Amino acid sequence: MNSETVRYEVIHRPRVTRRIHLEIDPRGGLRVVAPKRMSRRTIHRALQARAVYVARFLEQARSRQQDLKVLTWSSGEEHFFMGVKLRLAVDEQPGQRSSVRVDDGQLHVEVPDLAPGRVSRLLARWYRQQAQQQFSGRLEHYSSLACWTGDKTPPMRLRRMKRTWGSCSSRGVITLNPHLVKAPAECMDYVIAHEICHLKEHNHGRAFYVLQEQLYPAWREAKALLRNQGHLYLHC
Numbered sequence: 001m002n003s004e005t006v007r008y009e010v011i012h013r014p015r016v017t018r019r020i021h022l023e024i025d026p027r028g029g030l031r032v033v034a035p036k037r038m039s040r041r042t043i044h045r046a047l048q049a050r051a052v053y054v055a056r057f058l059e060q061a062r063s064r065q066q067d068l069k070v071l072t073w074s075s076g077e078e079h080f081f082m083g084v085k086l087r088l089a090v091d092e093q094p095g096q097r098s099s100v101r102v103d104d105g106q107l108h109v110e111v112p113d114l115a116p117g118r119v120s121r122l123l124a125r126w127y128r129q130q131a132q133q134q135f136s137g138r139l140e141h142y143s144s145l146a147c148w149t150g151d152k153t154p155p156m157r158l159r160r161m162k163r164t165w166g167s168c169s170s171r172g173v174i175t176l177n178p179h180l181v182k183a184p185a186e187c188m189d190y191v192i193a194h195e196i197c198h199l200k201e202h203n204h205g206r207a208f209y210v211l212q213e214q215l216y217p218a219w220r221e222a223k224a225l226l227r228n229q230g231h232l233y234l235h236c
């Protein structure tokens with residue numbers, strides 16, 4: 001087994017109340033987020049006791065970081081749509097209107113010119129339209145299966161988020177991350193069913209899991225898939 005001395009930086013966040021959790025900084029260093037009053041010594045001991053876990057976390061987080069190259073939005077680059085990896089093909093067609101289409105494993109983009117940001121903006125808009133379409137159908141479907149919605153489809157909003165796939169407000173509005181449309185269908189199903197369960201149960205207590213199990217029994221697999229692949233879909 002390799003031994004490595006791991007340096008880390010401690011960050012105290014007021015909202016972290018009970019446990020420490022690990023993050024990786026942009027340079028691949030370990031960041032330990034700890035409750036406000038936890039002492040350095042307690043933190044250090046906790047890390048030592050979980051040395052194997054810490055090492056595994058770092059290895060996985062660093063390899064994920066390497067997956068994420070800076071996007072150039074040019075031909076040949078890989079982009080995801082509904083779990084499928086597509087190759088971007090950018091065509092400059094002066095005088096034509098912009099368009100996007102998926103065809104034969106490619107994401108074809110036509111633009112009148114290659115002004116900076118043109119392709120990325122066009123694709124962001126396209127993903128958003130696709131998300132609207134995909135999510136609203138699913139939201140309707142799973143709401144109709146859930147007996148607590150009274151057969152009503154809850155209102156939906158789209159918002160690009162860095163870490164969150166979805167949320168449900170206390171007023172029953174479901175917010176979904178349009179990046180989720182890059183993930184496989186089962187991940188969309190899982191997140192949407194999960195948020196519909198929050199219409200009835202606002203926290204993750206036992207009652208919540210009973211509902212989730214009913215509404216989307218394969219939630220564990222989808223959740224694991226998102227945990228492993230999610231960084232690829234959030235990247236843009």
Ligand SMILES: [Zn+2]
Pocket residue numbers: 194198204
């Ligand atoms: Zn939840």
